[in-house]
Amino acid sequence: MGMKAWRGLAGLVCLVAGLAGPVMAGISITDDRGAKVSLPQAPQRIVSLLPSLTESVCALGACARLVATDRWSNWPESVKRLPKLGGLDDANIELIVTQRPDLVLLAPSSRLATRLRSLGLTVAELDAKDLSEVQRMLGKVAVLIGQPQAAAQRWQVMQAEIRDAQALVPAQVRGQRVYFEVSSTPYAAGESSFIGQLLQTLGARNVVPAALGPFPKLNPEFVVKAEPDLIMIAAGEVPDLVARPGWARMKAIKAGQVCALQTADYDVLSRPGPRLGQAATVLARCLARRDVPVPATAKGQP
Amino acid sequence: MSARQRTSVGLLVLLTLLVLLTWVGLGMGSAGWQSPWQVQTDGALRQIVWDIRAPRTLGAFLVGALLGLGGAVAQGLFRNPLAEPYLLGSSSGAGLCMGLMLTLGLPWAVSTGMWGRLGLTGAAFVGAVGGVSLTLMLARGAAHTMRLLLAGVVVGVVLGALTQLMMLWSAEAWRAMQTFMLGNTAMLGWPACALMATVLCLALPVALTLSRVLDALSLGEDTARTLGIPLGLTRGVLVGVLALSTAAAVAQAGLVAFVGLVAPHLVRPWAGARHASMLWSASLMGGVLLVAADVLARSLLAPQELPVGVLTAVMGGTYLLVLLHRRAA
Numbered sequence: 001m002g003m004k005a006w007r008g009l010a011g012l013v014c015l016v017a018g019l020a021g022p023v024m025a026g027i028s029i030t031d032d033r034g035a036k037v038s039l040p041q042a043p044q045r046i047v048s049l050l051p052s053l054t055e056s057v058c059a060l061g062a063c064a065r066l067v068a069t070d071r072w073s074n075w076p077e078s079v080k081r082l083p084k085l086g087g088l089d090d091a092n093i094e095l096i097v098t099q100r101p102d103l104v105l106l107a108p109s110s111r112l113a114t115r116l117r118s119l120g121l122t123v124a125e126l127d128a129k130d131l132s133e134v135q136r137m138l139g140k141v142a143v144l145i146g147q148p149q150a151a152a153q154r155w156q157v158m159q160a161e162i163r164d165a166q167a168l169v170p171a172q173v174r175g176q177r178v179y180f181e182v183s184s185t186p187y188a189a190g191e192s193s194f195i196g197q198l199l200q201t202l203g204a205r206n207v208v209p210a211a212l213g214p215f216p217k218l219n220p221e222f223v224v225k226a227e228p229d230l231i232m233i234a235a236g237e238v239p240d241l242v243a244r245p246g247w248a249r250m251k252a253i254k255a256g257q258v259c260a261l262q263t264a265d266y267d268v269l270s271r272p273g274p275r276l277g278q279a280a281t282v283l284a285r286c287l288a289r290r291d292v293p294v295p296a297t298a299k300g301q302p
Numbered sequence: 303m304s305a306r307q308r309t310s311v312g313l314l315v316l317l318t319l320l321v322l323l324t325w326v327g328l329g330m331g332s333a334g335w336q337s338p339w340q341v342q343t344d345g346a347l348r349q350i351v352w353d354i355r356a357p358r359t360l361g362a363f364l365v366g367a368l369l370g371l372g373g374a375v376a377q378g379l380f381r382n383p384l385a386e387p388y389l390l391g392s393s394s395g396a397g398l399c400m401g402l403m404l405t406l407g408l409p410w411a412v413s414t415g416m417w418g419r420l421g422l423t424g425a426a427f428v429g430a431v432g433g434v435s436l437t438l439m440l441a442r443g444a445a446h447t448m449r450l451l452l453a454g455v456v457v458g459v460v461l462g463a464l465t466q467l468m469m470l471w472s473a474e475a476w477r478a479m480q481t482f483m484l485g486n487t488a489m490l491g492w493p494a495c496a497l498m499a500t501v502l503c504l505a506l507p508v509a510l511t512l513s514r515v516l517d518a519l520s521l522g523e524d525t526a527r528t529l530g531i532p533l534g535l536t537r538g539v540l541v542g543v544l545a546l547s548t549a550a551a552v553a554q555a556g557l558v559a560f561v562g563l564v565a566p567h568l569v570r571p572w573a574g575a576r577h578a579s580m581l582w583s584a585s586l587m588g589g590v591l592l593v594a595a596d597v598l599a600r601s602l603l604a605p606q607e608l609p610v611g612v613l614t615a616v617m618g619g620t621y622l623l624v625l626l627h628r629r630a631a
Contacts, residue, residue, distance in 0.1 A: 085605075089480070092605050093488060094354050095332040100346070111482075115489045119353055217470065 029124070029140045032108045037124040042146025043103035047096060049088055049112070052273035053105040053126060054079055056138055059154055059274030062145040068099045075267065075275070088112065097121070103144060128272040129214045131197045138274060154274055161277025166202055168284035174203035176287065179228035179252075182270070184237055186218050194272045198280045204230075204287055220245065228252050232286055235260040259286035305574045309583070312572040316586050320363070323593045327359035330597055332605045353491075361490030362596035362610070363589035364498035365555045366565070368505070368547040370588020373562030374581050375509055375544045378516035379537065384451055386563035387430070387548040391457030394465070395433020396426035396552040397483065401465040404479055405472045423497060426549035433457055434541055485558035485611020487596045494554040501550035502585075505543045509581050512536055512543075516577035558611045560618020561588050567625065591617075 027039040045067045048054040054073035057066055063076065068083040070091065083099070086092045091112055096104065097119060104116055108125040116123050124144060128134040135155055142151035178199055180189040189195035191206045193214035199206055207226035208216060224246040231252050233241070238260045242248045252258065261269065265282045268275050328338040328351055341348040369387060376385040387393050403425050441453035469479050515536045518526040526533060551558065565588035566580065573583040592610070595617065599610040 086607065090486075090488070090607055090609070092332055092600075092607055094350055095605055097350055097354060098332060098346070111489055115491060118491055118493075119349070 027144060027146060029143050031124045031140070032127055033113070033125045035123075035125070037122060037144065039103065039122060039144065043101075043122075043144070045099065045101045045103075046145070047085065047099055047101040047104045048073065049085065049091060049104065049106040050127070051075070051267070052128070052137075052271040053107075053141065055271060055273040055275060056141045057105070057145060060138065060142050060145060060150040061147055065145070067101060068096070093119070105141070105144075128194070130192060130194050130272075131276070134194060134272045134276060137272075158274065158277040162198070162201060162280040165277070165280035165284040168281065169202050169204075169287050173287050176204050176229040177207050177226070178204045178230045178232060178287075179207045179223055179226065180232045181234070181237070182215055186220060186223065187215055188218050188223075190214055190216055194276060195269060195279070195283075198276065198283055202280065202284050202287060204283075224250060230257045230259060230287070232259045232261060232283070234266055235262050261286070308572045309574055309579050312569065313583060313586065316583070316590055320586070320590050320593065323590065323597060324359055324363075327362070327593055327597050328355050330601050331355060332600075334604070357492045357495050358487055358490050359593055359596065361495050361498065361554065362487045362592045364495060364502060365487065365490075365551045365558060366561050366592025366595075367585040367589035368498060368502055368551040369558060369562040369592075370565035370584040370586070371502070371506060371509060371581060372544050372547040372551075373564075373588070374566040374577070374584035375516070375540055375547075376562070377566050378519065378577050378580070379540050379544070380450060381520060382450060383567070384563070385454075386560075387544065388557075388559055388562060389451060389454045389458070390544075391433035391437040391454050391461065392430040392545055392548045393433070393552055393557050394458045394461040395429035395431070395436070396549050397429070397557055398461045398465045398468075399425040399429030399432075400482075400553060401468050401479055405468045420497070423501075423550055423553040426553040427546055430545035430549040430552070431541070433461060434545055438541075482556040483611075484609035485556040485614065487555055487592070487599065487610045488607055490554060498550050498554060501546055505547045506581070506585060508539065509543050510578055512540055513577035513581055515540070517575075520575070520577075556609075556611060558592065559615040560622075561591055561614055564618045564621050565591060567621075 027042065029037050031037050044065055046057060046062065046065050047068050048057055048066060049070040051070070051073045054066065054069045055075055057063065058076050058079065063078060066079060066082060068085050069079055070087055071084045072087070073079050073082075073084075083095070085095045085099075088107055089112070093112070093115060096116065102122060104121050104123045106113060106123065106125055107127045113123045113125050124140070126137050126140055128137040135151075138154060139148075139151040142148050142154075180195055180199065181187070182189055188208045189206075190208040190212050191197075191200065191210035196206050196208070196210070196214070207223070207228045208218070212218075227250060229252060231241075238258060241253060241258065247253055261282070268279045268282055325338065329335050331350065336347060338351055341351050372392075373386040376387060376390055377383055379385070380390075400422055403422065437450070437454045437457045440456065441450040465479075465483075515526070515531050518529050518531055523533065548562075566584040568591075569580065569583035569587045573580045592614070595610050595613045599608045599613050602608055602613075
């Protein structure tokens with residue numbers, strides 16, 4: 001065998017070893033249901049059935065390997081073009097299988113996960129409710145997609161974004177007592193949720209104490225009695241706020257201290273994923289200035 | 303045509319329908335229609351047809367058959383054409399007990415493995431028996447139609463409210479339970495089919511053995527007693543059959559409405575007065591109805607899916623209205 005051939009062979013061996021390095025190690029994590037998820041190699045066809053997981057996959061650099069998502073995933077722009085497989089509880093199982101995914105990501109406590117496992121698919125159930133869980137979730141997704149170092153980098157970016165957001169909040173509005181409404185039933189974001197933690201980082205206080213849990217369902221009276229300095233709420237709810245029993249007399253409503261969140265901002269705020277830095281920015285802008293004034297009718301009410 | 307001939311023709315038509323619908327059920331999928339014959343050449347399609355569409359179609363048939371049987375037994379037992387698992391509180395009882403298990407977050411309660419299934423079915427059974435017993439207790443027996451139905455409505459509403467309350471406490475279980483409450487055949491796999499087939503193979507023969515009791519009961523309790531039938535015991539067993547078949551169906555597919563009520567009505571004109579043929583035909587009719595509903599559920603909005611319970615509720619409701627107006631006319 002000539003020198004050239006030897007060199008060629010050595011090169012080939014190095015190439016194979018280089019490719020096989022992570023392959024031979026295999027990929028393995030424990031998901032949030034305590035199940036061990038193992039992959040022989042980095043997944044090439046990923047299906048995500050939760051917007052925050054879709055965003056995590058993309059932010060960690062594997063967006064091109066996503067083949068389909070749930071119907072709510074809409075960020076980044078490119079995932080809008082992917083096939084939509086339904087929601088978490090009414091996903092079309094047949095469509096999922098047709099995509100031949102080597103990894104399916106979804107939220108825990110879905111009956112779907114066990115059904116998909118019984119069909120021979122690799123499934124990871126992941127979710128997050130607070131900041132430390134988001135960090136852990138990003139770490140797990142990064143390991144799963146074969147780019148473990150990407151999580152720490154992204155986390156640093158997010159931390160930097162949060163610091164920038166802090167700088168947006170003027171000193172005089174710090175210490176404001178905020179009510180953040182998740183849905184009008186009413187569900188609120190409490191101190192222990194990721195929204196609550198971000199608010200705290202930005203120097204605001206939450207009228208919903210941590211003891212009530214991350215996203216408690218409140219008695220409507222609770223909000224009226226709490227008299228928050230600032231109300232953060234979906235823009236669609238704003239016109240009806242004065243009609244809520246007792247709300248017309250609330251100081252925040254009378255003073256127009258209401259921050260109306262547009263749908264895109266609301267998406268960012270409701271998904272515990274890699275865009276939490278942006279979420280902090282949205283919250284900081286809310287704290288700094290009220291974008292949408294309360295309708296005039298509120299002012300005339302007694 | 304004699305009564306026997308009519309029954310045979312009716313059964314034959316139903317069986318033909320079932321074969322046709324099964325064929326459609328195997329071929330109708332997310333990408334429109336593909337002939338199931340193609341599985342011989344297409345490996346990917348084989349998994350989809352064999353592991354998803356086949357258990358789902360068979361599962362829908364079994365759920366419908368169990369509910370049809372439950373409805374036929376209930377209507378015979380309580381001599382009441384409006385009796386069905388849904389209206390007697392057994393479905394809501396089953397739903398309550400399953401909700402309890404999901405809320406307590408017992409890890410195997412949400413699993414679709416065999417043990418999870420048995421656990422859920424067991425809980426649903428306890429709930430179903432509890433629900434029917436409560437209804438019977440409140441109605442002070444099954445003698446008065448109006449009282450029985452009103453008691454059933456009360457039990458259904460109260461148990462339903464308790465279920466909702468539990469779900470409110472546990473947001474995670476709530477989301478999963480909501481779709482489940484609507485009735486859903488999409489998740490049915492082979493283990494679910496095995497379990498329901500076993501229950502049907504237990505419940506149907508027992509019901510058939512006691513069909514003469516149901517025949518005698520249709521002539522009135524006193525007549526039945528003079529025929530020397532131990533009413534207490536046989537009634538207990540029949541309530542057990544009713545509860546077990548409801549529980550097995552509810553635990554796998556959620557609360558599928560109206561099939562138990564409508565199936566016996568649809569077969570009554572040709573199945574004759576005898577309960578033996580009535581039970582057979584109602585089970586078969588229930589199965590055919592739900593396979594049809596399942597095919598519609600996945601094709602109406604394809605590739606999106608409708609919960610099958612929504613369809614059966616619309617179909618059953620319409621049928622009841624038609625029945626009502628025909629009677630009134």
